[in-house]
Amino acid sequence: xxxxxxxxxxxxxxxxxxxxxxxxxxxxxxxxxxxxxxxxxxxxxxxxxxxxxxxxxxxxxxxxxxxxxxxxxxxxxxxxxxxxxxxxxxxxxxxxxxxxxxxxxxxxxxxxxxxxxxxxxxxxxxxxxxxxxxxxxxxxxxxxxxxxxxxxxxxxxxxxxxxxxxxxxxxxxxxxxxxxxxxxxxxxxxxxxxxxxxxxxxxxxxxxxxxxxxxxxxxxxxxxxxxxxxxxxxxxxxxxxxxxxxxxxxxxxxxxxxxxxxxxxxxxxxxxxxxxxxxxxxxxxxxxxxxxxxxxxxxxxxxxxxxxxxxxxxxxxxxxxxxxxxxxxxxxxxxxxxxxxxxxxxxxxxxxxxxxx
Numbered sequence: 001x002x003x004x005x006x007x008x009x010x011x012x013x014x015x016x017x018x019x020x021x022x023x024x025x026x027x028x029x030x031x032x033x034x035x036x037x038x039x040x041x042x043x044x045x046x047x048x049x050x051x052x053x054x055x056x057x058x059x060x061x062x063x064x065x066x067x068x069x070x071x072x073x074x075x076x077x078x079x080x081x082x083x084x085x086x087x088x089x090x091x092x093x094x095x096x097x098x099x100x101x102x103x104x105x106x107x108x109x110x111x112x113x114x115x116x117x118x119x120x121x122x123x124x125x126x127x128x129x130x131x132x133x134x135x136x137x138x139x140x141x142x143x144x145x146x147x148x149x150x151x152x153x154x155x156x157x158x159x160x161x162x163x164x165x166x167x168x169x170x171x172x173x174x175x176x177x178x179x180x181x182x183x184x185x186x187x188x189x190x191x192x193x194x195x196x197x198x199x200x201x202x203x204x205x206x207x208x209x210x211x212x213x214x215x216x217x218x219x220x221x222x223x224x225x226x227x228x229x230x231x232x233x234x235x236x237x238x239x240x241x242x243x244x245x246x247x248x249x250x251x252x253x254x255x256x257x258x259x260x261x262x263x264x265x266x267x268x269x270x271x272x273x274x275x276x277x278x279x280x281x282x283x284x285x286x287x288x289x290x291x292x293x294x295x296x297x298x299x300x301x302x303x304x305x306x307x308x309x310x311x312x313x314x315x316x317x318x319x320x321x322x323x324x325x326x327x328x329x330x331x332x333x334x335x336x337x338x339x340x341x342x343x344x345x346x347x348x349x350x351x352x353x354x355x356x357x
Contacts, residue, residue, distance in 0.1 A: 009065065009068055009069060009072065010072050012036065013032070013036070013069050013072040013073055013076065014072070014076055016032055016035040016036045017032055017035075017073055017076060017077075019035060020032060020035050021082075021118070021120065025119070025120070025127075025131065026085065026117045026118060026119050026120075026131055026135070027077075027082075027117065027118050028087065028114075028116070028117040028118070029070060029073065029113060029114050029116070030044065030055070030114060032069075032073055033059060033061075033069075036069065037060075038059055038060050038061040038066065038069070039055075039058065039059050039060065040058070040060070041217070043055070043058040045218075047100060048091060048092045048100065048139065049091065049092050049142075049168060049169065049170065050091045050092075050098065050100075050169065050170040051170055051171055053101065053104070054100075054101045054102060054103055054104045055100070055101075055102045055114075056102055056103045056104065056110075057104070070113070074113075077118045080121060081121035082118035082119060082120065082121055083118065083119040083120070083121065083123060083128065084116050084117070084118055085116070085117045085118070085119055085128070085131060085132050085135055086112075086115055086116060086117075086135075086136075087115050087116070087117050087135035087136060088115070088135070088136045089102070089114075089115060090138055090139055091139070092139040092140065092141070092142055102114040117131075117135055119131055140205075140206065140207045141167075141181075141204075141205070141206035141207070142168075142206065142207050142208075142209060143165045143166070143167050143176070143181065143206045143207070143208050143209075143224055144165065144166045144167070144168060144208075144209060144210065144211075144218075145163060145164070145165060145208055145209065145210035145221050146160055146161070146162055146163060146164055146165070146166055146210075147162065147210060147211050147213065148162060149161075149162050150162065151166060151173070153166075153173070153174050153175035153178055154172050154173050154174060155172070155174045155175075155178040156174075156175065156177070156178050158175050158177075160175055165181075165186075165208065165224075167179035167181060167206075176224075181204075181206060181224060183226070184202075184204065184205070184206065184224035184225055184226060185224065185225065185226070185227050185230060186208065186222055186223075186224055187222050187223050187224070187225055187230055188221065188222040189220055189221060189222045189223075191237070193233075193237055193244060194233050194234070194237050195222070195223055195233075197232070197233035197236050197237065198223070198225045198229045198230050198232070198233035199223055199225055199229070200229075201225075201226075201228070201229035201232045201233060202225035202226045202228075202229035203226065204225075204226070205223055205224060205225045205229075206223065206224040207220060207223055208220070208221045208222045208223060208224060209221060255292065259290065259291075259292055262286075262290050263283070263286045263287050263290050264286075265306060266285075266286035266289070266290055266306060266311070266314075267279075267282045267283045267285070267286040267287075269306045269311055270282040270285055270286060270311060270314075270315060273308065273311055273312070273315075273355070274315060274351070274354035274355055275354070275355070276353055276354045276355065276356055277315070277354040281318070281322075284318070285314055285315060285318045286314075288314075288318070289314040289317070289318075315351070315354075316347060316351070319346075319347050319350045319351065320340075320343065320347060323346065323347075323350050324343040324346045324347065325343065326339055326340070326343050329342060329343070
């Protein structure tokens with residue numbers, strides 16, 4: 001494996017770009033910077049709402065590191081033969097004519113660069129057309145479900161209790177009545193078919209999000225649509241409920257088959273990289289790290305591609321918990337960083353032993 005590809009800034013950029021491409025189906029400079037931690041999602045949201053005049057000042061990286069990262073990304077995209085797709089960056093408010101600026105001086109070269117997204121080299125024409133439409137589709141209206149005990153509409157002064165809805169556009173927060181959205185009804189998340197169909201039937205809709213204080217992020221809670229759209233969606237869902245249930249069952253069987261194959265391939269890769277690792281432990285590591293929905297390294301893009309660095313991370317995590325007193329140290333109040341330092345040599349010993357055949 002090319003050491004220059006996986007180490008330093010270049011490795012960090014490539015890993016982030018590969019992850020975004022795998023998860024979202026495309027990768028862009030903005031999504032890359034978010035994944036690398038150079039751009040906070042909260043700043044992007046404020047920019048999209050028109051609160052921030054431009055995005056560039058909120059990128060949390062020095063000029064040299066930022067320029068280097070973007071240069072590496074551009075070079076990598078060309079090397080991979082990725083297909084460039086131009087995206088339209090519009091504000092998320094009701095004024096869809098307002099196009100967002102990335103730089104303060106609207107530098108044409110930088111604006112064009114940040115508007116260029118990249119699709120996989122092997123994408124089909126049909127999927128490329130769908131992606132192009134998605135990237136140039138007007139952004140969703142977003143309504144916030146309040147988490148504070150009370151808030152006030154800045155236009156009419158009405159109190160908005162906890163759990164009610166607020167609409168924000170630029171720096172103004174208004175109730176739904178002042179935002180001309182009070183004729184819409186709330187449809188909670190939970191039934192994907194129902195939400196999809198209701199949204200399709202509604203001439204006006206908005207996504208409802210709420211801030212999760214524990215996770216420190218906004219989470220989707222449902223949508224606002226017309227009552228007529230909800231009624232139509234209910235009728236459609238009742239008419240083909242059996243068919244959709246059969247599709248879900250077939251999908252579950254297919255996912256189980258794919259998971260079983262991934263675990264077998266990962267266990268084989270672990271044994272190849274660590275020939276002295278007991279086969280029983282290799283199967284346990286593979287099964288644990290590749291569990292669907294776990295968020296572990298085996299479910300990441302790198303893990304599913306059985307990359308050496310991802311496999312090593314999974315093996316190290318297993319050794320940490322099964323062959324060292326790491327868990328016991330944490331239970332006695334030792335800080336995580338200190339506990340890891342104390343067991344580092346033990347992990348190295350086990351790795352060396354498993355690689356020694």
